[in-house]
Amino acid sequence: MKFLKLSLTILFLLVCQYSRAQNKKKATYPDYLQPAHAINTVTMVMVHDVVSPPVAARYYAYCTLGAYDIVSVNNKKIPALSTFINNYPGNSSLANANVNYDYKIAAYYSILETAKLLLPSDFMLKDNEDAFIELLQKTKVPEDIITNSVKVAENASAAIVAFSKKDHYSQLSALKRYTPIKDESKWYPTPPMYMEAVEPNWKTIRTLVIDSATQYKPKPLIPFNKDTTSEFYGQAKAVYDASKNLSPEQINQALFWDCNPFAVTTSGHMAIGYKKISPGGHWMHIACLVAQKANLGFDESVMVIALNGTTLMDAFVSCWEEKFTSNRIRPETFINRFIDVKWQPTLQTPPFPEYTSGHAVISNASAELLTYLLGDNFAYTDNTEIPFGSGQRDFKSFRQAAAEASLSRFYGGIHYMQSIQNGNDQGKNLAAGIINKIKKAGIIPLYKK
Structure with a gap:
């Protein structure tokens, strides 16, 4: 203690x-x-x-x-x-x-x-x-x-x-638990721990500001196809090829935005877990950091942080609804089955379906909200990950940070590019709906244009 x-x-x-x-x-x-x-x-x-x-x-x-x-x-x-x-x-x-x-x-x-x-x-x-x-x-x-x-x-x-x-x-604990489907296009538990799916019924959670979990559905998936000439195979091959040629900067971006509370490494028969901040936690700490940098008073700081937390909750409900509806196979599983059985991603694959990218959805949702409240081109140094083992990075705007967070999942080898691009749009659209509602409530930007 x-x-x-x-x-x-x-x-x-x-x-x-x-x-x-x-x-x-x-x-x-x-x-x-x-x-x-x-x-x-x-x-x-x-x-x-x-x-x-x-x-x-x-x-x-x-x-x-x-x-x-x-x-x-x-x-x-x-x-x-x-x-x-x-x-x-x-x-x-x-x-x-x-x-x-x-x-x-x-x-x-x-x-x-x-x-x-x-x-x-x-x-x-x-x-x-x-x-x-x-x-x-x-x-x-x-x-x-x-x-x-x-x-x-x-x-x-x-x-x-x-x-x-x-x-x-x-009521979640009383709902039916997820059982992997015997369909090669669907998500299946991934190495090293093959953990069961995280919160497969999260779409049943009541939203706070948006109307429902399905209000901001992303664009349709590229159809699954393991033929080497297909568009989907090309998406998987792009992840595989990129992983072979990552620059030190791209690796740094992937590691900085990892935010995986489930990270586990193995050595022989021993498994060691690493406790990390969650993706939402990272953006909550960013909101705290920039509220201080903007020299906001106590009241305005609380407002920014609470609105950010509310946006993150709704963004996760929206994203998880799509994840367990589309149930898309992860790149690691597809590549190991159809391209390279020994391939491993730079980051550990999280234990839930692939589409859409959670980082893409929640990062863009949070970035759009913070941009509305504090302005575009709000430069800051993100040092919030230092206590959790990462360094710091400089950003010229919240949108730049969100774009990097999204793309880091491609560099990390855990998302296809379509999931990132459509996840970006999903997060931005959701944030636009939330901003429209808080505008009507009378919440105005905290900066002067």
Whole structure:
């Protein structure tokens, strides 16, 4: 437990150090109230729990919605959740809270509290809550303010968790599990662990902003065909050929955007697992980073992070609906069967069907949302992967980052080019729908053109 607190403290100090280096003006709230710190805390627990990508996106969304709810009650420039979240009834008790509290403390605490109520390792979040309260006490925040703020946070979190229980997540375990189909065009478990399919029924999850899992369907698949003159064979051969001629830069891109919570390496009879951040986690950390770089206030930072989490959740539902509908075979399986039995991709193939590329869908969805909120040509250095074993990369815009993230899956040998291109469009179309809805709700860009 001491190691956990020490690790989180070090990570927090790094985040604060980066924030101070990037911003000439001081933040208008204490460093310990940076929303990025709360998100980092939640991420570390999810990495510990090896949470799958779609489930991680769901947790990020709900963990930030309670904080958004508190902020919107206290800042009338921030539209209420009910104006864009489907069927969210609102939390009238927040608006009528007749106590003296610090809404920023409450919003921050709500992120931890909601995570504690949702994540398996809830005890880890309890430790972080206790450490946060100790920090408030050490900085001489009045005890009644702390107590009241925690009560408001617990109220907001309870309402969000109650809302989350209606999204069908609790029913997934009772649904039929995926059984590989005896059809050579369909997905089949891949080396080295041949893991079963991840969340094959995720399409049943209720969406937050978009209408349904099927609202943003991608273009139709190229028909499966193992004939060497066919278009599909050409797609697989392109992956194979590219893997033989990757430049160091292309390999670096593939590794930087790996984000595989399931990474396993084998040595003889021994298998070693590596815990990594999820794709959605990577984009949540990007949102935190750029909110700090843009020197946004607390309220606007919470809004950006919550909208990003919401977009990621819907993007995963949309993508997973297509994955288990088309059930497309992975390049590794096709190449091993019909081109080169000994071939291995640069990255480990994730345990779910190929089409469309999850990185393409969610990266473009997140990039379009952040572009709307913070502008195009927003340059930043992405150092969010350093704690998880990767370096840093410079980007001139969110769209450039999304394009690189998408193409990295081709370099990694785990997606066909069609899946990347159509996944890009799917993510952009989904984001356009979300942006249109939040525009109508009154959420405007945070930059001046």
